Amino acid sequence: MFSMKHKNAAILAALSVLVTACGGGSDDKAGSAAPLSANQQAFENLILAPNTGSYFLHWNLSASATQTSGVNYAYSDSSVLSSSPANGPQISTQSAPVNITSTLALVAPTPARVLKNGAILVAPATASSSKVSYVGNDIRVDSLAADNTTVVFSEIRSNYETVALTGAISTTPADFAHFHNVIFSNTAILNTAATYAAGSSYVKFTQTNAGDRYNAFDCTTATTGAAVTPCRTSTTLAAVLTTGISSTSDGVTYHLTDGSVSTVGGVSVWVATAPRPVSATLSSTVQYRIYFELNGNVYTGALIKDGTVLGGSSYVSNPAGTTVAERITFLPFDIRMNKAAHGSLVAAMKI
Structure with a gap:
């Protein structure tokens, strides 16, 4: 018979043989990272160095031939990651804006403001930073405040698809052309006879809101x-909504009974029951009008609920339509392009 001490030793010896036989004692594969998902590989193929980065266009251009400098604009920004999020969360910083026109001035865009934890946080509109991490098969992007630490809002990116851009710009795939709407539809903006440079491509993906996001508006x-501007000062949320408050963009006068009040991060927030009309949001993102009471004033904004698919862009699909919903198709995906594709479009710009 074995004593307990010797019995344990015998069992450990047997286990040692089994583990060694299975290769468990080898250090060759210790600490190896899990393989990337198809989504994560597509993401890294675009943004991870030595790849040349992820490029995004921002624009406000007229559908007619005439553009007004100071009102209309088109610029791009880009980012490159030096290390994979498979090694842990990485900070991605957008480049400064680059004017992609020769006739229009850069216009400072409005940053995103979000009510969170009892305060209004600001995510810079230019040279912004985000924290990128991998969650399951997908990519999580946390947009950061100017301190590069505080998370303002978060998104999950999934359903990645990489598409090559080849030949004449006039043969651009519909998703890419529709996403960039007037840049392609207004013949005065882009020389569609120009061709895409070798290696040009873009990625199409879905963005899903992670966590309830209470956007704050002026x-x-x-x-x-x-310091967003309030709708009413020195009053209460209950008083304002009992009387009723009109939203010009929504075309609705909201009353207390049109929604419900709850406490969010220590702040009283009223959320409308019905979504805002697409004529107001101009997006496929489902949003709900909010009013909230902060420091004795009442402010407004919109709630994007957790799990909402975020709209990326839109295009005029039916010019004869009499309503926004009839005229415009709202796209439920986003797009980024590589440096070759970006350079091709910039070279083809006619404005």
């Missing part, structure tokens, strides 16, 4: 910081 005067 009610009157436009601002760019955390």
Whole structure:
């Protein structure tokens, strides 16, 4: 018979033989990273160095031939990751804006403002940073405040598809052309006889909101910081909504009974029951009008609920339509392009 001490030793010896036989004692594969999913591989093929980066266009252009400098604009920004998020969360910083026109001035865009944890946080519109990590098969992107630490809002990116761009710009795939709408539809903007450079491609993907996002809007005067302009001062949420408050963009006068009040991060927030009309949001993103009471004032904004698929862009699909919903198709996906594709479009710009 074995004593307990010797019995344990015998069992450990047997286990050692089994583990060694299975290769478990080898250090050759210790600490190896899990293989990337197809989504993550497509993401890295675009943005991870030595690849040349992920490029995104921003524009406000007229559908007619005439553009007005100071009002209309088109610029791009880009980012490159030096290390894979498979090694842990990485900080991605967007480049400064690059004007892709020769006739229009750069216009400072409005940053995103979000009510979170009892305060209004600001995600910069230019030279912004985000924290990128892998979650399951997908990519999580946390947009950061100017301190590069505070998370303002988050998205999950999935359903990646990489598409080559070849030949004449006039033969551009519909998704890419529709996403960039007027850049392609207004013949005065782009030379569609130009061709794409070798290696040009783009990625198409889905963005899903992660966590309820309470966007904060200016009610009157436009601002760019955390001090958004209130709708009413020195009053309460209950008083304003009992009387009723009109939203010009939504075309609705909201009353207390049109939604419900809850406490979010210590702040009283009223959320409308019905979504905002697409004529107001101009997006496929489902949003709900909110009013909230903060420091004795009442402010407005919109809630994007957790799990909502975020709209990427839109295009005029039926010019004869009499309503926004009839005229415009809203796209439920986003697009980024590589440096070769970006350079091809910039070279083809006619404005």
